[in-house]
Amino acid sequence: MSEEGKVAETVSEVLGERVDVVSHALHWLVENQDLLVTYVLNIVFAIVTLVIGMMLARVISGTFHKILTKRQFDITIVDFVSHMVRYVIIAFVIIAALSRLGVETTSFVAIIGAAGLAVGLALQGSLSNFASGVLIIALRPFKAGEYIEAAGTAGVVESVQIFSTTLTSPDNKFVVVPNSAILSGNIINYSRKSTRRIDLVVGVSYNADLAQTKRILETIVKANEGVLKSPEPLVAVAELADSSVNLVVRPWVRGEDYWPVRFELMEAIKNGLDDAGIEIPFPQMDVHMDK
Structure with missing residues (x-):
């Protein structure tokens, strides 16, 4: 061929x-x-379900954000709730789309649950922080902008996030505190009340005239414009210490005036006692030697 x-x-x-x-x-x-x-058709319906679900998740999340903002909820609560709503809706949409494609969602959910359990055991600390964050949002022991002391640190609350809370310290340090550490101890909120009491301890010599000393301290306290008239300031003898007679000075001020008034009173008390010739003693010890 x-x-x-x-x-x-x-x-x-x-x-x-x-x-x-x-x-x-x-x-x-x-x-x-x-x-x-x-x-x-199943693929088309699954894609349509996914697209519409994503759009609904965004719309519903945005609606929650607007409603909570209009009702003047704290911004940390608004962000936390709106994001959680969106993620939950997206999870249901994905499961619905997979079910439309014929995927056994029961087995899928079981697998996710088992994986979640394994991840949860590996990330117990993170889950504890997450749960604590939810409790902080729900109980609201503090909110953004308030000055608090918790977990061994103090500062102005910037935001409450899912796993941690961010603070700005008085010397302008950025502090991140785990949420579980905050809830595991005492929380002191200095901003929740409109007024605060200044507690000062003034020690004078045993030779000092206590009546005169109290009059001087009362005059100094009442002369300060930041001190509130009500409740009335307290000046009283608190302790007969080893080297001095200790008096307590307890005026009330507005929360924002606490530190300025405290510093002014400390300086004014020192100058006033010096002018009156009243000694502010320091700790001392007499030693007697025998031959």
Whole structure:
């Protein structure tokens, strides 16, 4: 056989194989057209479900954000709740889309639960911080902008996040405190009340005239414009200590005036007692030596 004949035979064989493949494919399509239509429709419905679900999640989350903001909730609560709502809706949408594709969602949820349990055991500390964050949001022992003391640190609350709370210390340090550490101890909120009491202890010599000393302290306290008239300031003898007679000075001030008034009173008391010749003693010890 000539070379032209061999080439023609080879071409005819290749074309025959391709025709057979196309024929089988067309035959399979004809036989399974209902199944293909069902699969295509399921995929389309799953995509539509996913797209619409994502849009609804964003809309509902935004609606929650607007409603909570309009009702003047703390911004940390607004952000926390709106994000949680969005993530929960997205999770349900994904499960619904997978169910539309024929995926056994029961097994899928079981797998997610088992994986969540394993991750939870590995991340107990993080989950504890998350739970504490939810409790802080729910109980609201403090909110953004308030000055608190918790977990061994103090500062102005910047934000309450899922796992931690951020503070700004009085010397402008950025402090991140785990939420579980905050809830495991005492929380002191200095901003929740509008007024605060300044507690000062002033020690004077045993030779000092206590009546005169009390009059001087009362005059100094009442002369300060930051001290409130009610409740009335208290000046009283509190202790007969080793080296001094200790008097307590307890005026009330507005919360924002606490530190300025405290510093002013400390300086004024020192100068006033010096001017009156009243000694502010320091700890001392007498040693007697026998030969």
